Amino acid sequence: MANKEFTREDVAKHNKEGDLWIVVDSKVFDLSKFGLMHPGGLSVLLDTEIAGQDATEAFFGLHRYEVLQRPQYSRLQIGTIQGEKQQIFPRPVGGLSTVPYAEPTWLTAGYHSPYYKDHHRAFQKVLRTFVDQTLFPDAQALQEKGKMPSRKVLDEFARLNIHAMRLGPGDHLKGRVLMNGTVKPEEFDAFHELIMSQEMSRIHARGYHDGAAGGTMIGLPAVKNFARPALREKILGEVLDGKKLVCLAISEAFAGSDVAGTRTFATLSDDGKYWTVTGTKKWITNGHFADYFVTGCRTSKGMVVLLIERGEGIETKHINTSYGPASGTAFVTFDHVKVPVEHTLGPDNGGGLVVILSNFNHERWAMCCSSLGAQRIIVEECLKWTTQRKVFGKPLNSQAVIRSKLAAMIARVESAQAWLENVTYQMNHMNYKQQSALLAGQIAFLKKYCTETAQDTARDAVQIFGGRGITKTGMGRFIEHYHTNIGFDAILGGTEDVLGDLGVRQALKQMPKNARL
Ligand code: HEM
Numbered sequence: 001m002a003n004k005e006f007t008r009e010d011v012a013k014h015n016k017e018g019d020l021w022i023v024v025d026s027k028v029f030d031l032s033k034f035g036l037m038h039p040g041g042l043s044v045l046l047d048t049e050i051a052g053q054d055a056t057e058a059f060f061g062l063h064r065y066e067v068l069q070r071p072q073y074s075r076l077q078i079g080t081i082q083g084e085k086q087q088i089f090p091r092p093v094g095g096l097s098t099v100p101y102a103e104p105t106w107l108t109a110g111y112h113s114p115y116y117k118d119h120h121r122a123f124q125k126v127l128r129t130f131v132d133q134t135l136f137p138d139a140q141a142l143q144e145k146g147k148m149p150s151r152k153v154l155d156e157f158a159r160l161n162i163h164a165m166r167l168g169p170g171d172h173l174k175g176r177v178l179m180n181g182t183v184k185p186e187e188f189d190a191f192h193e194l195i196m197s198q199e200m201s202r203i204h205a206r207g208y209h210d211g212a213a214g215g216t217m218i219g220l221p222a223v224k225n226f227a228r229p230a231l232r233e234k235i236l237g238e239v240l241d242g243k244k245l246v247c248l249a250i251s252e253a254f255a256g257s258d259v260a261g262t263r264t265f266a267t268l269s270d271d272g273k274y275w276t277v278t279g280t281k282k283w284i285t286n287g288h289f290a291d292y293f294v295t296g297c298r299t300s301k302g303m304v305v306l307l308i309e310r311g312e313g314i315e316t317k318h319i320n321t322s323y324g325p326a327s328g329t330a331f332v333t334f335d336h337v338k339v340p341v342e343h344t345l346g347p348d349n350g351g352g353l354v355v356i357l358s359n360f361n362h363e364r365w366a367m368c369c370s371s372l373g374a375q376r377i378i379v380e381e382c383l384k385w386t387t388q389r390k391v392f393g394k395p396l397n398s399q400a401v402i403r404s405k406l407a408a409m410i411a412r413v414e415s416a417q418a419w420l421e422n423v424t425y426q427m428n429h430m431n432y433k434q435q436s437a438l439l440a441g442q443i444a445f446l447k448k449y450c451t452e453t454a455q456d457t458a459r460d461a462v463q464i465f466g467g468r469g470i471t472k473t474g475m476g477r478f479i480e481h482y483h484t485n486i487g488f489d490a491i492l493g494g495t496e497d498v499l500g501d502l503g504v505r506q507a508l509k510q511m512p513k514n515a516r517l
Pocket of ligand 1: 022024029031038039040041044045050055058059062063064067073076473474475
């Protein structure tokens with residue numbers, strides 16, 4: 001009887017154990033039976049300022065809106081207050097947030113951007129809806145269980161061509177229907193990809209996020225750009241259509257950023273028909289469930305990159321990282337694995353480093369997009385929390401020290417987004433060679449900046465949320481997750497120090513010989 005109307009006087013009569021009503025945002029709830037099961041206890045509900053009263057402020061100081069949306073709690077609503085209307089609404093499915101700085105300026109009413117066209121806006125809308133309706137619920141259900149994305153989600157990735165779009169613009173998109181036709185393959189550019197990464201980072205599930213074919217995003221480009229035509233066609237077809245998953249197997253316990261120190265060895269057979277691969281790889285995202293391993297190996301002549309199909313001689317074991325098993329992060333063992341020489345990606349004469357390095361810019365740039373997308377939602381969480389949380393009778397944001405933290409957070413996310421959009425614009429106007437020459441340093445610095453700002457924001461957010469920021473359930477659960485997982489972005493694709501150094505070395509190479517103070 002949720003449509004029944006009551007007066008506040010009616011509600012006030014139900015103010016004791018066993019006969020307990022409250023009002024939250026004009027909705028009347030009968031907590032008579034629920035009171036004893038209430039996770040926050042019965043006694044708090046029997047307080048004279050709560051029982052039979054309007055408990056809106058107390059409720060939103062202690063619960064996320066989603067509590068009211070859970071079926072087991074929404075059915076406690078028995079009606080509404082006569083003549084009053086609901087004032088508090090969650091962001092509509094697929095909609096934009098109206099909280100300041102919760103969206104980048106190009107999605108904020110009243111602002112302008114030179115970068116985004118109507119098809120970018122349409123694309124964002126469809127993606128936001130997909131994320132809200134399909135990805136977020138799957139991620140929330142499976143992240144904690146440590147499970148990879150469901151088959152249903154991976155099938156949707158294939159149907160909407162998300163795998164294909166995550167490789168960026170290019171001929172691999174030709175003939176594919178992108179996001180139900182929202183954008184034409186020839187229109188698809190780096191801004192669409194930026195939008196996709198940022199929308200998909202809204203799920204508050206870092207391990208699951210990488211479990212959602214993150215390995216394909218970083219592993220498949222080597223196949224796309226360096227495989228022999230027949231192999232390229234076969235593997236791209238299988239993977240982009242969602243039948244198979246790829247991972248990138250480069251890092252080892254022995255070698256991380258110093259790729260040349262790899263100790264996985266490939267030996268060519270005397271007849272030159274196959275390689276024999278022996279060695280181990282560590283921290284391989286999606287490695288636990290991948291079908292193909294794009295593997296960096298040492299040969300007597302230097303590096304070679306091989307596409308290795310899961311089979312005899314390959315073993316994968318979960319590595320228990322702090323972001324949980326949903327990402328399928330694995331320790332991979334190759335024990336005398338035979339690989340046809342046709343599976344060599346790029347040069348077979350020791351020049352394979354170029355294959356490994358070739359996708360680093362794209363991978364790091366994509367990480368900037370997703371890292372910033374996630375950072376922005378943390379700013380939104382903090383703005384909401386500091387407004388709804390009352391301390392000493394006033395909102396938390398009435399404290400100057402809190403406003404100062406918010407100022408720093410907002411400035412960080414806005415500046416990083418502006419830089420990211422600039423770099424993305426350059427990507428749209430440069431060929432691969434120009435990007436390698438001019439953007440490697442920019443992207444290295446940008447990633448370093450994004451992950452440093454992310455960690456600063458994570459720390460500030462925990463301070464703002466207090467105990468809730470380190471609690472896995474309730475109000476601060478997204479902050480806890482962000483704070484616990486943020487270290488990943490700062491490591492994957494190159495640590496901050498390595499990237500900073502790379503950027504400076506690139507700049508020093510370009511120093512004019514005749515420059516003097
Ligand atoms: C429709 C009414 C209510 C429902 C369905 C409800 C439900 C819940 C749930 C599910 C939790 C667990 C934490 C979470 O998931 O967020 C919780 C915790 C709590 N609730 Fe309620 N609640 C209601 C009303 C209230 C009211 C009016 C108060 C006012 C004092 C209150 C005080 C608390 C407290 C103190 C906690 C513990 C919070 C914490 O650990 O940080 N609840 N409630």
